[in-house]
Amino acid sequence: MPNMNGEQVASIIKKDDLLKDTALIAMVDINVAIEKEQLFNDLVTKPPRHGHLYRALCKALNIKTSTEKLTDEQKANSQLMSDLISDALILLVEDNLINQKVAISILEGLGYRLDVASNGLEAVHALEKKAYDLVLMDIQMPEMDGFEATNVIRNQSSRVINHDIPIIAMTAHAMSGYKDICIKAGMNDYVNKPIQPDKLTKVINQYLLSEAASFQQASDNSIENPKQIMIADSNVFHQKIMIALLKEHECRVDVFEDSQSVLKGLETGQYYLIIVNSYLKDIEGLELIKKIRTQQQNHNVPIIAFNEMRDNNSDLYGINAFISQTICPKELLATLNHLGML
Numbered sequence: 001m002p003n004m005n006g007e008q009v010a011s012i013i014k015k016d017d018l019l020k021d022t023a024l025i026a027m028v029d030i031n032v033a034i035e036k037e038q039l040f041n042d043l044v045t046k047p048p049r050h051g052h053l054y055r056a057l058c059k060a061l062n063i064k065t066s067t068e069k070l071t072d073e074q075k076a077n078s079q080l081m082s083d084l085i086s087d088a089l090i091l092l093v094e095d096n097l098i099n100q101k102v103a104i105s106i107l108e109g110l111g112y113r114l115d116v117a118s119n120g121l122e123a124v125h126a127l128e129k130k131a132y133d134l135v136l137m138d139i140q141m142p143e144m145d146g147f148e149a150t151n152v153i154r155n156q157s158s159r160v161i162n163h164d165i166p167i168i169a170m171t172a173h174a175m176s177g178y179k180d181i182c183i184k185a186g187m188n189d190y191v192n193k194p195i196q197p198d199k200l201t202k203v204i205n206q207y208l209l210s211e212a213a214s215f216q217q218a219s220d221n222s223i224e225n226p227k228q229i230m231i232a233d234s235n236v237f238h239q240k241i242m243i244a245l246l247k248e249h250e251c252r253v254d255v256f257e258d259s260q261s262v263l264k265g266l267e268t269g270q271y272y273l274i275i276v277n278s279y280l281k282d283i284e285g286l287e288l289i290k291k292i293r294t295q296q297q298n299h300n301v302p303i304i305a306f307n308e309m310r311d312n313n314s315d316l317y318g319i320n321a322f323i324s325q326t327i328c329p330k331e332l333l334a335t336l337n338h339l340g341m342l
Contacts, residue, residue, distance in 0.1 A: 091126055289318065
């Protein structure tokens with residue numbers, strides 16, 4: 001900031017008897033170091049993610065969050081959903097300025113990133129230039145309405161980048177059967193105006209998760225000699241994230257949720273790598289790994305486990321690498337590269 005930076009302001013506040021107990025959160029660029037971190041209750045990197053800022057505020061104000069009552073798996077799921085939301089890019093197509101402002105306020109408040117188009121024609125042009133994750137489409141607009149725009153988007157000969165992008169209709173029409181009209185027009189779903197944040201979030205997240213797992217449904221026939229990877233994990237969120245990532249890197253993925261299926265699958269001897277979660281439906285991860293290593297054909301198959309399984313004896317189990325429970329794509333890819341899988 002001009003004249004006085006954030007650390008200087010914080011130093012003055014902490015020296016003032018009336019202000020010294022004020023909670024301070026530093027907003028910092030990711031590549032800028034803070035020399036006096038002790039002045040602040042927490043640090044948040046810019047641009048701030050909705051979930052990160054929320055947790056920092058709760059910590060600074062000593063407010064207990066609902067996540068503190070969750071299990072480790074539920075916390076991991078919550079983090080995965082938060083990351084999906086903050087990484088997604090939404091195109092809002094709405095001609096009414098008031099409705100635009102309302103929708104922007106709701107969506108940005110929930111942590112989504114978005115661009116705005118004022119009619120269907122602008123939306124088509126935007127989709128030709130940038131890869132979005134989802135479209136929120138008004139129906140009645142000048143130049144080109146929502147139905148016409150959807151028709152262009154779905155047309156394989158048009159220049160949009162993703163013809164299969166999820167399109168959610170937004171309309172004040174409440175008559176029976178209108179949702180079916182939108183679906184027949186090529187849209188994926190429908191929400192009523194005025195927008196209700198909880199219902200909108202539910203619909204958006206449903207399609208973001210579906211998109212994250214879309215590679216699972218892609219054909220493997222176009223991949224020459226794909227590497228076969230096994231995921232031993234009963235956590236659906238983990239499955240979807242890892243499947244999407246591994247499919248993108250031309251791996252074939254099988255998922256098993258219990259020990260019997262894992263051991264039976266390994267009898268084929270076709271797996272290049274096994275990723276094992278801490279808990280499956282019927283067994284703990286470390287116990288499963290012990291059983292895997294007792295099978296002669298699996299002595300040398302690389303195994304990646306989650307960090308919470310790491311202890312002083314983890315080397316004895318034959319675990320080759322560990323990854324975070326919240327699954328960071330960059331970390332997983334780096335681990336796979338280190339093991340020579342990619």
